[in-house]
Structures are given as C-alpha cells and as structure tokens.
Amino acid sequence: MDNQFxxxxxxxxxxxxGISKKVDKYISGKNVLIISDPFLYQSGVAKxxxxxxxxxxxxxxxxxxxxxxxxxxxxxxxxARAINADCVIGLGGGSALDISKxxxxxxxxxxxxxxxxxxxxxxxxxxxxxxxxIPTTAGTGSEVTNVGVYxxxxxxxxxxxVNNEFWPDYSIIDCELTYTLPAPVTASTGMDAFCHxxxxxxxxxxxxxxxxxxxxxxxxxxxxxxxxxxxxTNKEARAAMIKASLIAGIAFSQTRTTGIHALSFPLTTExxxxxxxxxxxxxPAFIKISGQQAEAKMKALTDYxxxxxxxxxxxxxxxxxxxxxxxxxxxxxxxxxxxxEHITEVGLGAAIIQLTPAEMNKETVYKLLKSIL
Amino acid sequence: MDNQFxxxxxxxxxxxxGISKKVDKYISGKNVLIISDPFLYQSGVAKxxxxxxxxxxxxxxxxxxxxxxxxxxxxxxxxARAINADCVIGLGGGSALDISKxxxxxxxxxxxxxxxxxxxxxxxxxxxxxxxxIPTTAGTGSEVTNVGVYxxxxxxxxxxxVNNEFWPDYSIIDCELTYTLPAPVTASTGMDAFCHxxxxxxxxxxxxxxxxxxxxxxxxxxxxxxxxxxxxTNKEARAAMIKASLIAGIAFSQTRTTGIHALSFPLTTExxxxxxxxxxxxxPAFIKISGQQAEAKMKALTDYxxxxxxxxxxxxxxxxxxxxxxxxxxxxxxxxxxxxEHITEVGLGAAIIQLTPAEMNKETVYKLLKSIL
Numbered sequence: 001m002d003n004q005f006x007x008x009x010x011x012x013x014x015x016x017x018g019i020s021k022k023v024d025k026y027i028s029g030k031n032v033l034i035i036s037d038p039f040l041y042q043s044g045v046a047k048x049x050x051x052x053x054x055x056x057x058x059x060x061x062x063x064x065x066x067x068x069x070x071x072x073x074x075x076x077x078x079x080a081r082a083i084n085a086d087c088v089i090g091l092g093g094g095s096a097l098d099i100s101k102x103x104x105x106x107x108x109x110x111x112x113x114x115x116x117x118x119x120x121x122x123x124x125x126x127x128x129x130x131x132x133x134i135p136t137t138a139g140t141g142s143e144v145t146n147v148g149v150y151x152x153x154x155x156x157x158x159x160x161x162v163n164n165e166f167w168p169d170y171s172i173i174d175c176e177l178t179y180t181l182p183a184p185v186t187a188s189t190g191m192d193a194f195c196h197x198x199x200x201x202x203x204x205x206x207x208x209x210x211x212x213x214x215x216x217x218x219x220x221x222x223x224x225x226x227x228x229x230x231x232x233t234n235k236e237a238r239a240a241m242i243k244a245s246l247i248a249g250i251a252f253s254q255t256r257t258t259g260i261h262a263l264s265f266p267l268t269t270e271x272x273x274x275x276x277x278x279x280x281x282x283x284p285a286f287i288k289i290s291g292q293q294a295e296a297k298m299k300a301l302t303d304y305x306x307x308x309x310x311x312x313x314x315x316x317x318x319x320x321x322x323x324x325x326x327x328x329x330x331x332x333x334x335x336x337x338x339x340x341e342h343i344t345e346v347g348l349g350a351a352i353i354q355l356t357p358a359e360m361n362k363e364t365v366y367k368l369l370k371s372i373l
Numbered sequence: 374m375d376n377q378f379x380x381x382x383x384x385x386x387x388x389x390x391g392i393s394k395k396v397d398k399y400i401s402g403k404n405v406l407i408i409s410d411p412f413l414y415q416s417g418v419a420k421x422x423x424x425x426x427x428x429x430x431x432x433x434x435x436x437x438x439x440x441x442x443x444x445x446x447x448x449x450x451x452x453a454r455a456i457n458a459d460c461v462i463g464l465g466g467g468s469a470l471d472i473s474k475x476x477x478x479x480x481x482x483x484x485x486x487x488x489x490x491x492x493x494x495x496x497x498x499x500x501x502x503x504x505x506x507i508p509t510t511a512g513t514g515s516e517v518t519n520v521g522v523y524x525x526x527x528x529x530x531x532x533x534x535v536n537n538e539f540w541p542d543y544s545i546i547d548c549e550l551t552y553t554l555p556a557p558v559t560a561s562t563g564m565d566a567f568c569h570x571x572x573x574x575x576x577x578x579x580x581x582x583x584x585x586x587x588x589x590x591x592x593x594x595x596x597x598x599x600x601x602x603x604x605x606t607n608k609e610a611r612a613a614m615i616k617a618s619l620i621a622g623i624a625f626s627q628t629r630t631t632g633i634h635a636l637s638f639p640l641t642t643e644x645x646x647x648x649x650x651x652x653x654x655x656x657p658a659f660i661k662i663s664g665q666q667a668e669a670k671m672k673a674l675t676d677y678x679x680x681x682x683x684x685x686x687x688x689x690x691x692x693x694x695x696x697x698x699x700x701x702x703x704x705x706x707x708x709x710x711x712x713x714e715h716i717t718e719v720g721l722g723a724a725i726i727q728l729t730p731a732e733m734n735k736e737t738v739y740k741l742l743k744s745i746l
Contacts, residue, residue, distance in 0.1 A: 016376070
C-alpha cells in the first residue's frame with residue numbers, strides 16, 4: 001500500500017509532564033463532564049483536573065468498567081445531557097477514553113448507543129461538545145484514534161466503532177499520571193502499545209508515514225519498558241513509554257490492527273484477560289509467521305531493532321514478557337484445547353484479521369493458537 | 374524539547390499515482406479557482422484537473438511567479454472574489470501552493486494581503502473556501518504546512534506568514550505530476566526537501582514524532598534522488614521523492630526550519646538563486662557545525678544513514694550536489710566576499726536562525742559563509 005495511502009489525524013497533541021493540571025486553557029466550554037474509572041475518581045486525580053478549571057461547572061462520571069459496556073455509555077450520556085455538557089473529558093485507560101468519544105457525540109444525538117452501533121440504524125450527527133482525551137496508561141493509543149471499542153453485553157461481543165466524530169480535539173499527554181500505575185498494568189499496557197506499533201507496521205494496509213512512526217515507537221518501548229516496569233517513578237522511562245504509546249496510536253489509527261487484536265476480543269470477553277495481555281499473548285506467535293507475506297519489511301525491522309531473525313525476535317519478546325510476569329501461554333489465562341476452535345471462529349469473524357501478513361483461515365489460526373496453548 | 378511538544382497537522386493527505394485527475398471527489402464546492410504558474414496552465418496540466426470536475430464552474434489564475442509577490446496574491450484574490458470561489462486549488466511548486474493558501478482566505482477577507490501581513494494590522498477570519506493543495510514538485514512540503522512565504526517587493530524582503538487557516542483541507546499527492554520536472558528542478562527541489570527534514574531533526578524545537586519522520590524522509594531522499602534525477606519517469610523513484618517531500622513537510626511544519634532557510638532568503642531575493650539551491654548551498658557547511666549543540670542526535674543520524682562522521686556526511690552531500698550539477702560555492706551564484714556581511718545581517722534578522730543547533734552570531738555566520746565562498 002506504500003504507493004497508495006491516506007493520512008488524517010486532526011487531533012492536537014499537547015505533551016508535557018504535569019500538563020493535565022493546566023487543561024483549563026484548552027477548553028472554551030462552560031459545562032464539563034469528566035469521565036473516569038472509580039479508582040481515578042476516588043484517588044482524587046479526576047477532581048484535581050476538575051478543580052484546576054476556574055469558572056466552569058464540572059461534573060464527574062466515574063462508573064467506567066474495563067471493556068466498557070453499552071449500558072455504561074448510556075448512563076454516562078444521561079449525565080452529559082443532564083448538565084448540557086459542552087466539553088467531555090475522558091481520563092484513564094482505553095475504557096474511559098472510548099466512553100468519552102461516544103458520549104461527547106450523544107450529548108446532542110438522542111437515543112442509546114445501540115441506535116448507532118452494533119446493528120443500530122442511526123448515524124451520529126456532527127459532534128458539538130469539545131472532546132479532550134487524557135490517557136493515564138501508556139498503552140491504549142485511543143487518544144489519537146477515531147475508534148471506540150464497546151461491549152454489547154446482550155450479544156456477548158466486543159466490537160470497535162469507527163467514526164470521524166471520535167477524533168479528540170485535544171490529547172493531553174502527561175507522563176506524571178502514569179507514575180502510580182501498578183507494575184502489571186505497566187507491563188500489559190506497554191505491550192499493548194507494542195502490538196499497535198507492530199500491527200501498523202506489518203499491516204496489509206501499512207503506509208510509509210505510519211511505518212516510520214511504528215518503528216520509532218517499537219524501539220522506544222523495547223528501550224524503556226523494563227525500566228518503567230521496575231522503577232515506576234522513573235521520569236525518562238515513563239515519558240518514553242507514554243510517548244511510544246501515543247506514536248503507536250497515530251500509526252495504527254491509519255492502518256487499523258491485525259490478527260493479534262482480532263484474537264484478543266474473545267480472550268477478553270470470554271476468558272477475562274485484560275486487553276494488553278489478551279493481545280500480547282499471541283504476539284510472539286504472530287511475529288514468527290509475519291515473514292510469510294512481509295518478509296523484506298520484517299527483515300528491515302529485525303535489522304533495525306538488532307535481532308538476528310524473526311525467531312530470535314519472537315523469543316526475545318517472550319522472554320521480555322516472562323520477565324514482567326506476563327502469561328505467555330493460553331492455558332495460563334484459562335484456555336483449554338477444546339476452546340481453540342471457538343476462539344478461532346470468533347477471531348476470524350473480525351475483518352481486521354485479514355490485514356495480517358499471513359494466510360488467516362481456520363487451519364492456520366487454530367495452529368497458531370495451539371502452538372501457544 | 375523531547376519532553377514538551379505539540380503536534381497538530383489537520384490536513385487530509387491522499388497519495389496515489391494519477392489521483393490528481395480524480396480530485397473532483399474531494400470538493401463539495403461549486404466555484405473552483407485553480408492557481409498555477411504559466412507553464413502548468415499552458416502545458417494543459419491545470420486544465421486537465423479542471424476538466425475532471427463535472428458540474429463545477431472552474432476558473433484559472435496562472436500568473437504565479439517564483440517567490441510570489443504580494444501583488445500577485447492580490448491579483449489572484451480579485452479573481453477568486455469575482456467568481457465567488459468556494460474552493461481554491463493550488464497546483465504547482467511552493468509558489469502556487471503558498472498563493473492558494475492566502476487567496477482561499479482573502480475570498481472572504483476584504484482588502485489586500487498587506488493588510489494582514491508584513492506590518493498589516495488586520496487578522497484573517499475563519500476561512501470559508503475549501504483549500505486543496507496539489508504539489509507538482511517534490512520539495513516544497515507546503516502542502517502540509519500552515520506557512521506561506523511571500524515577497525514584499527516594496528521592502529525587498531521575503532517573509533513567511535504563519536496562520537492556522539493555511540492548513541490545506543486536502544493534500545493531493547500524485548507522483549505522475551513530477552515525471553516532467555526538468556533534472557535541475559528535481560535536484561534543487563529534492564535537496565530543499567532534504568533541508569526541511571534535517572532542519573526539523575536538528576532543530577532546537579525538535580520533537581520525537583517529527584524526528585522519526587525526518588529520519589525516514591532523509592533516507593528516502595538519499596536512496597532515490599539520483600535515480601529521479603537521471604530517470605525522470607522512474608515511477609518508484611518519483612513516488613519515493615514526493616513521499617519524502619511530503620513527510621519532511623510534516624516534520625518541519627511542527628518545528629519550523631533553521632539557519633539554512635534563514636540564509637536562503639537573501640540568496641534568493643538578492644542573488645536570484647532558486648529556493649532549493651539557495652537552501653542546499655549552505656547545507657554541507659551547516660552539517661559540519663550541527664554537532665556543536667546536537668552531538669548525540671547527529672551521531673545517531675550519521676549512524677543510521679551510514680556515514681562515519683559529520684565531516685564525511687557533509688562531503689557526501691556536497692558530492693551528491695555536484696553530481697547533479699548544483700552549485701556548492703557561493704561565488705557560483707554571484708556572491709562576492711563584500712556581500713557576506715550583508716547576507717549575514719539579513720540571515721540573522723530571521724528568527725528561525727536561532728533554532729540552529731550552533732551558536733549563530735555575526736562572527737559564526739560570516740565564517741560559515743566565508744568557508745563556502
């Protein structure tokens with residue numbers, strides 16, 4: 001796709017340690033809704049941001065759960081409408097950011113998310129509220145994509161929703177917000193960011209701008225994730241990780257992801273693995289087969305990152321994950337051999353799986369999963 | 374600046390061989406003004422694009438000269454107002470694109486460019502017309518910046534104007550438009566793109582997203598410029614060059630340029646050198662001193678590009694330029710020793726010169742110019 005591509009990422013990125021306390025200056029609205037998970041609300045982080053805003057009416061919605069459900073979206077939208085929000089701030093990991101995207105639209109689009117998503121027939125009209133995303137993990141990349149992922153609990157599926165109204169107006173990137181991340185979250189979200197970068201790079205819809213960003217992001221992550229994991233307040237490592245996550249986000253915002261993310265959906269909804277773990281658990285296996293249809297590109301990548309071969313690269317990633325106490329075999333997250341056929345089927349149901357640079361069918365996907373059971 | 378930066382580039386980029394014939398689908402307006410230089414009009418390129426638009430009123434302004442003057446801007450604005458343009462297309466090198474930026478604003482902002490620029494006191498209000506930029510050289514990068522450079526003939530100065538209304542809505546990148554570029558233009562515009570990339574990279578306002586893009590763009594140029602120069606219809610080389618120019622443009626759109634561009638202004642306005650030549654003629658000398666304040670970064674760059682040292686890098690660039698029959702000494706473009714003091718003064722008058730990673734004052738700039746007299 002190198003000779004035919006598009007690039008569009010209209011979000012303004014503001015990156016600075018401590019910037020989240022100054023978010024006030026980016027907001028022209030009066031009625032602000034800050035959406036976060038319960039922890040960020042109870043620990044005072046959300047309030048600190050809200051209290052930094054002078055002369056504004058600030059409300060909070062803090063019932064965001066991991067892998068947010070459509071029901072949570074509708075509850076948050078009710079609050080946003082009740083305060084007539086002209087600014088919605090998503091604060092958190094991917095879940096809070098994703099909810100903020102759809103809620104900023106639903107303020108002026110009546111009805112439920114189900115009317116617009118997963119079989120709904122309505123189309124979101126132009127967003128009126130300012131949308132600000134403030135990531136608190138270094139992994140999601142959601143702050144620079146036009147994608148929100150929501151779980152339809154009725155149907156038991158997790159599905160991405162792509163909409164040009166979802167590009168945040170501002171992404172406020174403050175590495176200080178990640179200092180308190182627990183080590184396992186640093187590991188899993190950091191590896192999620194790595195997946196975003198490598199999936200953008202080897203993607204059948206890859207393109208040169210994103211390739212350059214993806215390569216840079218991967219190097220930053222490999223150079224810094226261990227330090228961020230073991231020294232949570234290491235400013236340089238934390239800044240590097242959230243920078244890498246942001247840059248990987250820009251990369252996959254244009255290309256979408258591939259098999260790793262496709263297979264992560266059932267591993268999360270049905271086996272409860274967190275998103276980063278559900279992605280990275282198949283990463284080493286996907287690296288091994290990525291040479292099938294992207295041989296030259298993967299050779300250039302391993303050369304740049306300093307690995308002798310895809311096999312060695314795959315092994316190094318697995319060792320890195322083990323060193324951060326991440327599961328590297330499916331049985332560690334409760335998957336049994338009898339589950340593999342079903343996971344294969346659900347994974348193949350996600351269109352993005354066909355962007356993987358390798359033949360993806362019932363046999364090959366089953367074989368890949370079996371190899372890491 | 375790596376730990377404090379912003380990024381904002383809201384233009385939609387569409388890259389495809391032959392795409393300029395299909396520009397119709399990006400335009401919702403009715404009254405289209407296509408701005409180009411006389412050659413692109415007479416050779417039929419502008420008309421080919423205009424005739425590809427069904428059901429639109431298309432007018433042409435083809436009086437664009439190199440280093441466009443404020444007078445040309447005002448003439449084009451008159452035409453745009455007369456047809457009530459709701460879409461302005463800039464087609465050409467930097468000159469046509471730069472004129473299209475300000476003209477797209479002047480349609481609904483009364484008065485002359487002098488009212489808004491170079492001492493003028495008015496502020497441009499929000500642009501109403503769609504702005505589309507279609508580069509026909511691989512060098513300017515103007516298609517992805519919010520900068521226009523205009524020559525104030527009365528004052529005899531060439532000055533950049535920066536405005537957020539200048540971000541094009543669409544950049545349509547069609548390598549086929551560059552097949553007919555004469556070899557000297559391929560050389561000078563390609564080296565201009567290289568300057569954009571390296572000036573973004575070593576800039577005191579550099580930042581990681583642009584660094585990754587700049588490195589990638591430099592490598593693309595070094596790998597392809599000679600082929601594009603000697604085989605004008607080599608599709609791969611032409612696509613690589615216009616891609617590199619685009620990517621270098623994104624990089625310097627965020628950081629601005631440095632001493633190379635600052636010194637190019639007098640070399641163009643007073644000695645008639647074309648922009649790419651006026652920039653690249655000082656490039657080897659600037660490379661030599663770039664280690665002063667950007668040692669580690671320049672070491673990483675030379676390692677990546679495969680040069681032993683800055684000295685060798687500088688020599689290689691000079692050889693490359695010589696191989697494309699470009700001047701590499703100031704006397705070749707008519708500069709005498711007695712001119713150096715004046716050039717130094719004018720160069721130091723451009724604020725961007727202080728973004729160079731080396732001490733820039735009367736002594737150092739004079740010395741640099743003297744070394745390449």
